[in-house]
Amino acid sequence: MTGTVAVLVFPGTNSEDETLRAVRAVGLEGELVHWSQPEKLARFDAYILPGGFAYEDRIRAGAVAAHDALMDPVIEAAQAGKYVLGICNGAQILAEAGLVPGTGPLRRPTAAFAPNASGRFQSVHVHVRLAVDPGRVPILAGIEPGAVIPAWASHGDGRLAAPEAELARIERDGHLAFVYCDRDGNPVAAPNGSALSCAGLVNAEGNVLAVMPHPERDAWTFQHLDATRDAVRGNTEETLAPSGGIVFFEAFARAVLAEAIA
Amino acid sequence: MTATVDDAVARGRELGVALSDDELRRIAEHLERVPTATELFAFDAQWSEHCSYKSSREHLKKLPTEGPSVLLGVGEDAGIVRLGEWNGETYGIVVAHESHNHPSQVVPFEGAATGIGGIVRDVLCMGAEVIGIADPLRFGRLENEHCRYVAQQVVDGIAAYGNAIGVPNVGGDVFFDESFDDNVLVNVVALGLVKEKDIIHSRAPAGSVGWDIVLVGKATDRSGFGGASFSSLTLDEEDADQNKGAVQVPDPFLKNVIMRASYAVFAALRAEKIVAGFKDLGAGGLAGCSAELCAAGGMGAEVELDRVSTAQPELPPEVIAIGETQERLCWIVPTSFTPTLLSIYNEMYSLPRVARGACAAIIGKVTETGRYVAKHRGETVMDVDLEFLTGGVRYSRPYVLPVVEVEARELRRSLYHDAARNDYSRFEALSAILGHRDVCSRAPIYRRYDGVVRGCTAIPPGFADAGVLVPIPGASLGVALGVGGNPRYGKIDPARAAELAVIEAIAQVTAVGAVPAGLTDCLNFGDPTIPEQMGAFVAAVDGLTRASRQLGVPFVSGNVSLYNRSSSGNSVAPSPIVSCIGTLPDVSRSTTGRLRRPDSKLAFVGVLPRTAALGGSVYAELRGIRSRTLPEIDYQMFLAACEYVREGIARGVILGARDVSDGGLLAAAAEMAFAADSPIGFAFEEDCGLINHGEYGSASWFGEHVGYVIEVGKDEAVRAIADRDVPYYEFGWTIGEPFAERYDDGGALNERVLLADLREAWEAPLRAFYGASTGPSTSSG
Known part of the structure; x- marks a missing residue:
């Protein structure tokens, strides 16, 4: 086994290519699986739902895709303990599908990524910090405690919203996977007004993870906006090499490969 | 008869x-x-x-359009410049530049959105992957309520469409001027990536008689009927409601899917080594598009309008044939390939499931007759000679060239002297300039756009003058996009404004280290039937021609938008808007436009002004100086500066660079400081000697000189970068504290302000209008 990953494409998905690129860069066998090919879905080791506007964000971001038949095999896989990662719109879909925080019945969300406090789409560079014990997120096997990951928060609906009791449960039971921070890991206000400064949610089993910002958009040195790129100026190979947000996918790959071998 | x-x-x-x-x-x-x-x-x-460029064509043919960097010149939906070689293949960058001015005035959200929709199809139909967009915008005064509405809705429309289709917005500019109160300008540039051998042309291929004509996309409806001729009318407030029907309805969700399906069709064509024809449906609808496709290949067409998927029953044939419903494209393919084509769109990408009535369908055949025949319910509703239809008409409009007065030195001196009498400090002036509507931070706008989707963005907006993409995964080849054009200059002298627009666009891509490979223009002018307004257009084309020739960068595509005047007869400020595509052989040798470290040298490299020229400057407007002398142009000096900057960046000697333009030297330096990764300030010495001192001091610091502000490491032997004299003037240095400092001739610290205060002046104006963005700013990232 080599670790095969399906990157799902719904009508309206728009980040499938860069997600696939990141998956392949960390040694996984990635493949795009299109909404007209549900029969292909069963055979993968893991699944990624990439960013975009699946089904035009009708009703609520992620809501229609969560009820799409394409999600049936993904939900089954998640329940069987396979790894499922959602980024941005993918995170919204996982919340709408009830897979994260996973505290209620399927497709009856207990928390959602609601419209940003500004009421608008916003694209800003951010850092996110791992906010749970790494042991709680087997999907990111071996990730360092408190790991800080650069990413782009490019979304209109990234504000975690849930009833008070549910927010308390998310915090208490370790569902709050990532929070917004500065580059040194210090807490900052969420750019979208997200409750708990939440940038990502994980289920109780730690095999389903939803993150709002895009680590795959800051996963190569040429994409960095700070001195780390300046430091390798003139070095073509280093400039084009994976770094930064790629650590997120490296951790994901370790998990998928370990599972595939076991 | x-x-x-x-x-x-x-x-x-x-x-x-x-x-x-x-x-x-x-x-x-x-x-x-x-x-x-x-x-x-x-x-x-x-x-x-x-469609016909009937008033403009005889002038446009003056523009230089050839050069070694041109893979495909003017004539099709988009031009193509050479990007470079990778893995034994030659890659090109497709570039198209359009306006959607009239629709955006009437229905701003939809107008701006469909502007992107249209330009994206222009690029797509060349067989390219769409990799980037940019929007040059010209809004009216924000004091005016309707202008505020337009300015909000246009940005919303761009964001809604561009974000959904997943194409990064990597540039553009914004100006506010009363001449746009009744007639907003919404230009849009789009870029695509294509291998030279995979370029698809917008024509029926040789030997295509009997091939299928296939219409792809949204079901045809009544929207956008009469759009082409509507955009050639002047806008009259009373007709506003009536004109709304001429604006198309955007569907970025469907477009997202059509783009991806079309990429799959490109792959299938490559696999079967088939040459097809592909074109976007824009002005003139289905008949216009299929007619132009067949005319370009010297063929004819026979079209069955009954086979067109329609959204409403009982559409009259002229609406089916001419209506400009969005999100449609037209293929000409051999009948053997048609089943593959239909199955990709209709089954694999299931267009009919994505939007009601959307599909790919055969609607006609290519013929050898040279005629365009359309049938509807058994009746021939159109039978015309294609050459006559598409050859169009030509007019030689009478025109009166603008008279540009040359200001006597004495007059200029007295104008500037008057302003100097109640002088305020350099930093008060700088703060006012940074807070000016045309200089202040654009972040509240560009943060609404996704600048990094596709994962190929190396420099998103805000970090440099040009956006930079690395479009081929694994390859070091980069593409830079710059945009120039200043309405204040256009009002004073359209020809020189055009030259300065070319210079600015080229300077922007040069400032990141790119080589300018091609230019595009969108020429936004008034009524060509009014000789003075036509004259402004002719003068601008002359200016573009001169600059393009002198600088050796050809035009590869463009667009003309006339009748940009209101019913009161006022034309918009003559607005030649130019974009430049730059190429980077190795993106690791590019740089940004932000200060990098303390104790570097800050220098101006560019056209060293021989005299003060504040005409059209932000400073002149703020101080009420009515000078009309525009920034000095010296092409040889500018070229030397460009070469110097490019080489200095490639060698790593120049740490960062910005084009001077709006606001002048200090404003450019301040913007470099605002974009810095850590707190770095700047200092300058009043006696820098850029222009003779005395009453011209303000012209040194706030004149919008042609050239660059650069940061150079303190130990670098600057003149050794190039083996020739460069027009170089050191005027300051960077400091490790978040301040801006001014020293007097004797070297004593004379004035000092917090960068944060300058920054607040710069960020506040549009933040208030477009809404605050909370949380980390992009520059802290």
Whole structure:
């Protein structure tokens, strides 16, 4: 086994290519699986739902895709303990599908990524910090405690919203996977007004993870906006090499490969 | 015959087409009968200014369009410049530049959104992957309520469409001016990536007689009927409601899917080594598009309008044929490939499931007749000679060139002297400039756009003058996009404004280290039937021609938008808007426009002004200086500066660079400081000697000189970068504290301000208007 990953494409998905690129860069066998090919879905080791506007964000971001038949095999896989990662719109879909925080019945969300406090789409560079014990997120096997990951928060609906009791449960039971921070890991206000400064949610089993910002958009040195790129100026190979947000996918790959071998 | 001709004119008037009586007569004489309604609307669109460039073409042919960097020049939906070689293949960058001015004035959200929709199809139909967009915008005064509405809705429309289709927005600019109160300018540039051998042309291929004509996309409806001729009318407030029907309805969700399906079709064509024809449906709708495709290949067409998927029953044939429903494209493919094509769109990408009535469907055949024949319910509703239809009409409009007065030195001196009398400090002036509507931070706008989707963005907006993409995964080849054009200059001297627009666009891509490979223009002017307004256009084309020739960068595509005037007769500020595509052989040798470290040198490299020129500057406006002397141009000096900057960046000697332009030297330096990764300030010495001192001091610091501000490491031997003299002036240095400092001639610290205060002045104006963004700013990332 080599670790095969399906990157799902719904009508309206728009980040499938860069997600696939990141998956392949960390040694996984990635493949795009299109909404007209549900029969292909069963055979993968893991699944990624990439960013975009699946089904035009009708009703609520992620809501229609969560009820799409394409999600049936993904939900089954998640329940069987396979790894499922959602980024941005993918995170919204996982919340709408009830897979994260996973505290209620399927497709009856207990928390959602609601419209940003500004009421608008916003694209800003951010850092996110791992906010749970790494042991709680087997999907990111071996990730360092408190790991800080650069990413782009490019979304209109990234504000975690849930009833008070549910927010308390998310915090208490370790569902709050990532929070917004500065580059040194210090807490900052969420750019979208997200409750708990939440940038990502994980289920109780730690095999389903939803993150709002895009680590795959800051996963190569040429994409960095700070001195780390300046430091390798003139070095073509280093400039084009994976770094930064790629650590997120490296951790994901370790998990998928370990599972595939076991 | 006379009776026929008169009937034709009467028919045209009755249907409300924009064709002139003369044009209607020509059509009737050619057809030797009264044209059908479908034919009249087809001519109306094809002979509109928008499609035929009937007033502009004789002038546009002056523009230089050839050069070694051109893979495909002017003539199709988009031009293509050479990006470089990778893995044994030659790659090109497709570039298209359009306006969507009239629709955006009437229905700003939809107008701006469909502007992107249209330009993206122009790039797509060359066989390219769409990799980037940019929007040059010209809004009216924000004091005016309707202008505020337009300015909000246009940005919303761009964000809604561009974000959904997943194409990064990597540039553009914004100006505010009262001349745009009644007539907003919404230009849009789009870039695509294509291998040279995979370019698809917008024509019926040789030997394509009998091939299928396939219409792809949204079900045809009544929206956008008459759009081409609408954009060639002047806007009259009373007609606003009536004109709304001429604006198309955007569907970025469907477009997202059509783009991806089309990429799959490209792959299938490559696999089967088939040459096809592909074109976007824009102005003139289905008939316009299929007619141009077949005319370009020297063929004819026979089209069955009944086979077009329609959204509403009982659409009249002229609406099916000419309506400009969005999100549609037209293929010409061999019949053997048609099943593959249909199955990709209809099954794999299931267009009919994505939007009601959307599909790919065969609607006709290519013929050898040279005629365009359209049938509807068994009746021939159109039968015209293709060359006559698409050859259009040409006008030699009378024009009066603008008179540009040369200001006597004495007059200029007295103008500037008056302003100097109640002088305020350099930093008070700088703060006012940074807070000026045309200089202040654009972050509240560009943060609404996704600048990093596709994962190929190396420099998103805000970090440099040009956006930079690395479009081929694994390859070091980069693409830079710059945009220039200043309405304040346009009002004073359209020709020089055009030259300065070319210079600015080139300077922006050079400032990141790129080589300018090609130019595009969108020429936004007033009414060509008014000799003074036509004269401004002619002068601008002359200016573009001069700059392009002097700087050796050709035009590869462009667009003309005329009739940008309101019913009161006022034209918009003559607005030649230019974009430049730059190429980077190795993106690791590019740089940004932000300060990098303390104790570096800050220098100006560019056209060293021989005299003060504050005409059209932000400073002049703020101080009420009515000078009309625009920034000095010296092409040899500018070229030397460009070469110097490019080489300095490639060698790593130049740490960062910005084009001076709006606001002048200190404003450029301040913007570099604002973009810095850590707190770095700057200092300057009043006696820098850029221009003779004394009453011209303010012109040194706030004149919008042609050239660059650069940061150079303190130990670098600057003149050793290039083996020649460069127009270089050191005026300051960077400091490790978040301040801006001014030293006097004797070297004593004279004035000092917090960068944060300058920054607040810069960020506040549009933040208030477009809404605050909370959380980390991009520059802290």
